[in-house]
Amino acid sequence: MGSMEQGSVSCNFLSAKMAKVKRVIDDARDTQNPELDLVDKGIASFEEMPGLFALANITRLSLSHNKIESLPPAIANLEHLEILNLFNNHIEDLPTSLSSMPNLRILNLGMNRLSKLPRGFGAFPVLEVLDLTYNNLNERALPGNFFMIESLRALYLGDNDFEFIPPEVGMLKNLQILVLRDNDIILLPKEIGDLQRLRELHIQGNRLLVLPPEIGTLDLVGSKSVLRMENNPWVTPIADQLQVGVSHVIEYIRSETYKYLYSRQMAAGVPPPPPISDKSKKISRKKEN
Amino acid sequence: MSSSREVRSPPAPKMKGLEQSFLYQRRQMAHAQARELAASNARTPLHEKDFQAEFDKIQEIMNEVGGVTPLPKTPRSFAPNLAPPWQIRSPQAERMRELSMNLGASECSRCHEGFEPNEKVLNSNGELWHPQCFVCVQCFRPFPEGVFYEFEGRKYCEHDFQVLFAPCCGKCGEFIIGRVIKALNANWHPLCFRCNMCDKELADLGFIKNAGRALCHECNAHVKAAAIGKHICYKCKQVIEEGLLRFRGEVYHPYHFNCASCSVELNSDAREVTTSRPGYSANQVNELYCLRCHDKMGIPICGACRRPIEERVVTALGKQWHVEHFVCAKCEKPFLGHRHYERKGLAYCETHYHQLFGNLCFVCNQVISGDVFTCLNKAWCADHFACALCDTKLNQKSKFFEFDQKPACKKCYEKLPIELRRRLKRMHEEQAKKGSV
Ligand SMILES: [Zn+2]
Numbered sequence: 001m002g003s004m005e006q007g008s009v010s011c012n013f014l015s016a017k018m019a020k021v022k023r024v025i026d027d028a029r030d031t032q033n034p035e036l037d038l039v040d041k042g043i044a045s046f047e048e049m050p051g052l053f054a055l056a057n058i059t060r061l062s063l064s065h066n067k068i069e070s071l072p073p074a075i076a077n078l079e080h081l082e083i084l085n086l087f088n089n090h091i092e093d094l095p096t097s098l099s100s101m102p103n104l105r106i107l108n109l110g111m112n113r114l115s116k117l118p119r120g121f122g123a124f125p126v127l128e129v130l131d132l133t134y135n136n137l138n139e140r141a142l143p144g145n146f147f148m149i150e151s152l153r154a155l156y157l158g159d160n161d162f163e164f165i166p167p168e169v170g171m172l173k174n175l176q177i178l179v180l181r182d183n184d185i186i187l188l189p190k191e192i193g194d195l196q197r198l199r200e201l202h203i204q205g206n207r208l209l210v211l212p213p214e215i216g217t218l219d220l221v222g223s224k225s226v227l228r229m230e231n232n233p234w235v236t237p238i239a240d241q242l243q244v245g246v247s248h249v250i251e252y253i254r255s256e257t258y259k260y261l262y263s264r265q266m267a268a269g270v271p272p273p274p275p276i277s278d279k280s281k282k283i284s285r286k287k288e289n
Numbered sequence: 290m291s292s293s294r295e296v297r298s299p300p301a302p303k304m305k306g307l308e309q310s311f312l313y314q315r316r317q318m319a320h321a322q323a324r325e326l327a328a329s330n331a332r333t334p335l336h337e338k339d340f341q342a343e344f345d346k347i348q349e350i351m352n353e354v355g356g357v358t359p360l361p362k363t364p365r366s367f368a369p370n371l372a373p374p375w376q377i378r379s380p381q382a383e384r385m386r387e388l389s390m391n392l393g394a395s396e397c398s399r400c401h402e403g404f405e406p407n408e409k410v411l412n413s414n415g416e417l418w419h420p421q422c423f424v425c426v427q428c429f430r431p432f433p434e435g436v437f438y439e440f441e442g443r444k445y446c447e448h449d450f451q452v453l454f455a456p457c458c459g460k461c462g463e464f465i466i467g468r469v470i471k472a473l474n475a476n477w478h479p480l481c482f483r484c485n486m487c488d489k490e491l492a493d494l495g496f497i498k499n500a501g502r503a504l505c506h507e508c509n510a511h512v513k514a515a516a517i518g519k520h521i522c523y524k525c526k527q528v529i530e531e532g533l534l535r536f537r538g539e540v541y542h543p544y545h546f547n548c549a550s551c552s553v554e555l556n557s558d559a560r561e562v563t564t565s566r567p568g569y570s571a572n573q574v575n576e577l578y579c580l581r582c583h584d585k586m587g588i589p590i591c592g593a594c595r596r597p598i599e600e601r602v603v604t605a606l607g608k609q610w611h612v613e614h615f616v617c618a619k620c621e622k623p624f625l626g627h628r629h630y631e632r633k634g635l636a637y638c639e640t641h642y643h644q645l646f647g648n649l650c651f652v653c654n655q656v657i658s659g660d661v662f663t664c665l666n667k668a669w670c671a672d673h674f675a676c677a678l679c680d681t682k683l684n685q686k687s688k689f690f691e692f693d694q695k696p697a698c699k700k701c702y703e704k705l706p707i708e709l710r711r712r713l714k715r716m717h718e719e720q721a722k723k724g725s726v
Pocket residue numbers: 425426427428429430445446447448449
């Protein structure tokens with residue numbers, strides 16, 4: 001008896017929730033509003049948003065703070081979509097079709113449960129900002145063409161599980177912002193020095209001992225630049241310079257002394273320190289049940 | 290089996306080093322040949338005089354070993370570089386019988402000792418063996434599952450046969466387990482057998498032997514056409530006999546296109562016109578016009594050098610330009626299709642636009658004309674200053690938090706997991722401390 005009552009209660013609740021969502025979608029259709037906000041509506045699946053894919057003209061879809069588990073391939077039918085925000089959902093898989101969206105410029109997949117990206121993910125034609133903060137990604141989870149998104153201005157990979165950053169990162173010629181905060185990164189590739197437009201580099205909270213001297217060629221300490229590098233087990237000379245400020249670090253890694261130290265360090269193959277942070281409690285981890 | 294007599298052990302086997310094995314030497318030779326072939330291919334110049342292509346066939350052999358498939362199995366033929374002189378025997382095909390009859394003058398094929406009465410004897414293809422003598426010549430262990438491989442009168446267990454004689458890839462030199470591609474007198478992993486020019490995998494596409502190299506059909510056609518001074522159409526992949534059309538860096542038969550103005554089928558006199566929109570790199574528009582329509586538009590004169598433009602025309606800033614003369618007003622580097630930004634009738638590269646005028650909106654990446662929000666090392670136009678996590682609009686009065694140098698509204702920030710908020714807070718405090726030093 002009791003369980004039946006409970007069932008009917010949640011059923012009513014579901015239909016009320018869906019009615020609300022439906023109203024938002026109907027409104028958008030009637031008013032021709034190209035921007036759709038469905039933030040924090042308890043949505044668990046795209047089936048709870050009937051009529052969404054008929055809104056062929058929307059340019060922004062914000063679905064943050066829901067419980068969406070997967071993205072249907074039909075998402076690519078929203079041809080005019082420029083901004084897709086899925087921050088804080090339960091997404092584990094992405095459809096391949098996502099990368100074919102012809103106008104998608106900003107994609108936020110932060111705080112989901114992604115452990116891999118689909119094959120061909122790097123095929124986005126005009127993507128400028130990609131946010132993958134706080135997922136379960138590492139270097140093995142990236143498809144081969146990941147760094148071919150030439151139009152990319154900003155790449156957010158903070159709070160993931162990377163130990164290495166592939167040298168192909170140097171192919172992102174338009175990159176201005178690279179966030180690698182709080183991963184397990186042991187070594188940065190010298191190709192980061194190829195990112196001549198980089199103005200923001202966040203590498204704090206990793207397992208870095210040294211920086212490739214090539215980073216010294218970037219403009220990371222001007223008034224329009226950001227360099228965050230605290231919470232790494234830096235070798236003493238870098239740690240000492242960091243005490244006085246990041247501009248001193250950059251000046252130091254440009255010196256011949258440092259280049260020598262760096263080559264020695266590389267030749268010696270000093271083992272990296274073990275990971276410090278326990279990440280098992282992250283909400284991006286798959287829930288057991 | 291039932292007898293409990295002492296078993297005399299066979300004469301102590303003499304273990305020869307692997308490098309003394311005749312087979313090993315032959316394999317090393319074949320290997321060296323494959324390497325030499327690969328090296329000579331690498332040396333072959335592209336404009337090889339002898340462009341006559343031979344069709345060559347890919348032969349494939351599935352090479353299933355390594356205990357993937359359970360019994361019953363019949364060992365398959367391997368595919369080494371040489372004609373296979375070995376035999377492979379399976380106990381299933383040819384059950385070995387245990388003979389307990391009186392064998393008189395018979396002797397063991399290995400140790401050449403006789404057999405005691407009632408002693409267990411193995412018969413394999415007419416040869417008799419003490420069970421303890423019927424072992425792999427390499428590792429001296431019995432044959433797992435009874436499967437052995439015979440070569441030049443010697444028997445090997447599957448593992449050692451694999452190590453000694455499995456084919457080696459002509460490119461990477463590693464053993465090939467699984468699918469073997471036999472081509473150009475060598476063996477290849479399917480992933481290692483690629484077009485010598487474009488690196489495409491050839492295992493399933495087939496290939497053409499061209500001057501000792503393997504080429505895909507497309508590259509071969511290109512090489513052939515280049516040798517007679519012709520091009521291949523990017524669209525239909527056929528040779529362009531006469532009159533080609535260049536469009537977006539590729540060459541085509543002109544008849545694949547129509548004039549953007551009058552729709553007439555184009556010939557090789559057609560002209561490519563590029564219109565460059567400020568701020569975009571992906572939205573450059575290239576169009577083709579027939580000569581008549583192009584002339585009606587007037588022979589374009591370059592806005593920089595004042596000379597007529599014969600080849601590609603760039604339209605921007607209300608003028609037309611030679612591709613190489615449409616340059617940044619500050620550094621004078623040509624944009625060559627890269628995005629440019631306009632201000633007061635001049636075009637700038639992104640770097641110099643930034644340097645001189647600042648302020649592209651982080652969201653729309655366009656020059657901000659009205660109100661500007663600047664914080665977190667970025668700028669936003671009034672329409673686009675919003676929470677990065679939920680897209681809720683922010684204004685001067687909104688309280689927001691910094692998250693990786695992006696704005697997060699209070700509601701969103703409070704939804705972040707506590708452990709993350711704690712880390713962000715600690716980071717901020719450290720940053721603030723450093724700022725005050
Ligand atoms: Zn053996």
